[in-house]
Amino acid sequence: MTLWGGRFTKKMDTDAWELNASILFDKRLAKQDTQASIAWAKALEEIGVLTPAEELLIQDGLQQIQKELISENFLYLPEDEDIHTAVERRLFEIIGPTAGKLHTGRSRNDQVATDFRLWMMENILYLIQAIKTLQLQIFNRAQQDIGIRMPSYTHLQQAQPVLLSHWWLSFFWPLQRDLEQFNQVQKQASVLPLGSGAVAGTSFPIDRQVLANQLGFEAVSQNSMDAVSDRDFAAQFIFSAALCGVHLSRLAEQLIIFTSSEFGFFTLSDAFSTGSSLMPQKKNADIFELTRGKAGSMLGTLCGFLATLKGLPSVYDKDLQEDKQAVFKVLDTLMSILPVIGNAIQTLTVNVEKITATINPAIFATDIADGLVKHGIPFREAHAIVGKAIQIALDRNVNLDSLSDADWQMVAPGIALDWQSFFSIQRSIETRSVIGGTATSAVNDQIKLIQQLINA
Known part of the structure; x- marks a missing residue:
């Protein structure tokens, strides 16, 4: 069965049919096709295209199809071009010629x-x-x-x-x-x-807003x-x-x-x-x-x-x-x-x-630069100072935390800081307490916010 064909004199080529047919995948829309058809039948009845008895007959037929789909007893046939064809074909089998009125005023x-x-x-x-x-x-x-x-x-x-x-x-x-x-x-x-x-x-005076409401759409x-x-x-x-x-x-x-x-x-x-x-x-x-x-x-x-x-x-x-x-x-x-x-x-x-x-002491380089800034050094200069210290460590093949105070004086003359204090993972993390930061307090705030989202 097809939903078209009156003006054709030859049967469709077999390979062309296989290319054209969509039933293998659009049958996933079967539930929605029957759902929309039930609403459409009701709309046709409200404008007098269907009698109340015809609308009830169509509705009963579509509900039977829905039950067959749910129980997986619906039988798809090779001549079903798409899900719309399959549903209408089955509706004809169940209720007879009245099924032919359902497609009034609509297109695939x-x-x-x-x-x-x-x-x-x-x-x-x-x-x-x-x-x-x-x-x-x-x-x-x-x-x-x-x-x-x-x-x-x-x-x-x-x-x-x-x-x-x-x-x-x-x-x-x-x-x-x-x-x-x-x-x-x-x-x-x-x-x-x-x-x-x-x-x-x-061309039929369907109340589309009522139809939208019945099917759960927000707009038309x-x-x-x-x-x-x-x-x-x-x-x-x-x-x-x-x-x-x-x-x-x-x-x-x-x-x-x-x-x-x-x-x-x-x-x-x-x-x-x-x-x-x-x-x-x-x-x-x-x-x-x-x-x-x-x-x-x-x-x-x-x-x-x-x-x-x-x-x-x-x-x-x-x-x-x-x-x-x-x-x-x-x-x-x-x-x-x-x-x-x-x-x-x-x-x-x-x-x-x-x-x-795995943590390499060089990971604290930014903390040292930030410490220099807090000591009054412009950040760009602080960045360069720490970079020079890293180069010394690389040249000696040692970690950054192995440098002595004398080494730091070479790259930052006149600046007296507790250089070893910067090599603290806890200090590094806990100083980043801004909103969205990695400090424990900030992460706990993030967790509280997420908990609110989850509970909403």
Whole structure:
């Protein structure tokens, strides 16, 4: 069965049919297709296109289809071109010719746009919950590791001491921005296109605002041509998913590095590791590597979808059939990554002694420069003084904290400071107590703020 064909004299070529049909993937919209059709039947009854008895018959038939879908007893046939065809075909089987009245005044153009938006509005909620769960796991890890100090890195070189909790929470906030992005996509999707017809709007006096209210949309589209072609919400969803993937990839990359034998800051649980088929000693962080790799795939999906949209010449073109596969792919990818990353984080073992032993005294260079500034030296001059001291240490192949007071007098003549006092990881961390800093007090304030966000 097709929803078109009266003007055709030949059956569609088999290979062309396979290319054209979308049932293999758009059947994920089955719930939303029946949901929207029930509301449409009610709208048709309210304007007299359907009698109350016909509307009830259609509604009963669609509800039976919904039950078959839920129980997975719905039978898809090879001639079902798409989910709309499959549902209408089954409705004919259940209630007979009255099913032919359901499509009055609507097109698959506004029908699929409505189904897709409904699907997104529902499934974004599951994704948002998965992100919140990962945030909570990161937050719990930060609370658990509050007293542990570590070197931070810029350019993959030791930078300044920070609390491990501060490091953990640096991954909470990107996810918070992801939540804001997806909440915005939710609002973008919540615009009803149904009633726009194929291009010019339906000629039947449907109350679209009532229809929107019944289906849970916040607004009604204001231009029928834009309504059936608009896939900005899909593009924004894919972008938001790709950006979330980037954030997860950055976390994964750091965990790959920190769980390596070269760093050894963390030990990955066997439950989240794999081995080598050849090398018995290997313990691989494959789940993090896959996270990093899949982030790249999501970026590719985004670029591909934007390229699909950029050249469309008219209101609706079959190119838009690609929208669902792109959205489904990135959603499925994120939903597979998020719980695994979170559970792996929960089971990491922190190797405190290894982290502490890694700290190079040069990490306190900024603290010394800050100390000179507090002694009245301009920062640029202080920066140069400490740089010269570092060069002396490098020339002698010793650590910066090995320099004597006489050595410091060579680079900072006339300045009397307790130079050794700067080589304190606790002092370095606790002096950075500004909002957003790594001091214990600042991190505790950050934890309190996050707790409020979680409880909201």
